[in-house]
Amino acid sequence: MVSHERENHFVISTRSYQADVCGKHLITHKPAIHECYGKGCDRMFPTISGMFIHLESGTCPSKITLKDVNAVVAMYTHHNSIIHSDYNKSLAAMLNREDPPDGFPFHCPGFTPGSLCGKRFELFSGLLQHCESRACNHTFGQDDGGLLSFLHKVLYSESALFKLGRLKANVYSRIELVFPEVLRDGEQEHLEALLILLQMLFRKLLDIIENVQSRLKAAISKHINYQILGLSLGHPSNLDAITGRRGDLSALAGEYASITGNEGRIAGPERMNTSEVFVWNIDTGECQLLHLFLEETTAVFEILSLETQPQ
Structure with missing residues (x-):
């Protein structure tokens, strides 16, 4: 972290940074290497969360929308790891592309030092942003089966x-x-x-x-x-x-x-x-x-x- 600051911002500091602040800062320097999941779209994004913000907005040429993202996440075999149990009754609504549930249906399954993270989010892209910021130890790998x-x-x-x-x-x-x-x-x-x-x-x-x-x-x-x-x-x-x-x-x-x-x-x-x-x-x-x-x-x-x- 210090080497990044020396090289890019001419700052040397010994004080502690919160992990999420540092993580969010480093994200701004990432190259756009992630190709959009939507067919017919040639946009590239520095983060997976940025791509999902784009998809949830409904502006992708593929015509994917927020309701589509929620529905397909709910179809995933292990959706219960990121969809809070409070919203189990909302799964049918999500699958049928009804209006997104009110509140914060997504939650982080990761750990912070000494405790389960459990932070909750209104959108799937928000959960991805949280994990990318290094606020906890959970990551969404792109391995086959994930x-x-x-x-x-x-x-x-x-x-x-x-x-x-x-x-x-x-x-x-x-x-x-x-x-x-x-x-x-x-x-x-x-x-x-x-x-x-x-x-x-x-x-x-x-x-x-x-x-x-x-x-x-x-x-x-x-x-x-x-x-x-x-x-x-x-x-x-x-x-x-x-x-x-x-x-x-x-x-x-x-x-x-x-x-x-x-x-x-x-x-x-x-x-x-x-x-x-x-x-x-x-x-x-x-x-x-x-x-x-x-x-x-x-x-x-x-x-x-x-x-x-x-x-």
């Missing part, structure tokens, strides 16, 4: 599979729109017509989605027994009657943009307010704000683009 190795192999594929499965369910389910009480003339009819266009578009995507799903499942089958959580997807009896099921992805993406606009929002009459319009999946019982439904659909198109581009 948590980080599991996340590296599974996180992107599992998060992509979940999103593809949700969109696929909208082909096999009855979907309706729920409107506020007051809409201007023509707005309800306009939105309902656009929803029909979207469902027809989803049907054209089926072959592409199913091919990508098969490839992703094969990629992670050695690491996780994957099932689409909460969904039982059988082929509808009238599937053979669906026309135009096959489609070119770029053409379908253009069709989607023409329906929603380049910003992924439903186009319509001027000043139309869609902030209180919900998409209701009658078969699964899920009700979702229209703009969130469209964000998920846009994410699926981006995932399909990543998975179908030449390697």
Whole structure:
């Protein structure tokens, strides 16, 4: 530590530094050597925690989100070592990508001198930062079989599979729109017509989605027994009657943009307010704000683009 200070800051001191302060300081000098776990992302990070902050923010081109990180951590065989027992009842919610649990579900399994650490964190990235700072003796190695190795192999594929499965369910389910009480003339009819266009578009995507799903499942089958959580997807009896099921992805993406606009929002009459319009999946019982439904659909198109581009 003294040699680092002499070389970089011209300071010589004999006083004691707290381990976490020294550790955090040294992190600022680390080179960016950690490649993002998300497919299609070329960012490099000096720390694993920095990469997970990036993934939890939802800004990665891979479309991994905070909910995906929490879900896949909860799938890890030894998740109980870092998810506090107070949150055992929240595991199902985490696995199903429901809103993150309030409070501090993650805890450190390491030791400080003379005692168990047990410090708790709201986010997985916070736990990683704590361990990287050398505040206690726990480290997350990247050896095969460990948590980080599991996340590296599974996180992107599992998060992509979940999103593809949700969109696929909208082909096999009855979907309706729920409107506020007051809409201007023509707005309800306009939105309902656009929803029909979207469902027809989803049907054209089926072959592409199913091919990508098969490839992703094969990629992670050695690491996780994957099932689409909460969904039982059988082929509808009238599937053979669906026309135009096959489609070119770029053409379908253009069709989607023409329906929603380049910003992924439903186009319509001027000043139309869609902030209180919900998409209701009658078969699964899920009700979702229209703009969130469209964000998920846009994410699926981006995932399909990543998975179908030449390697």
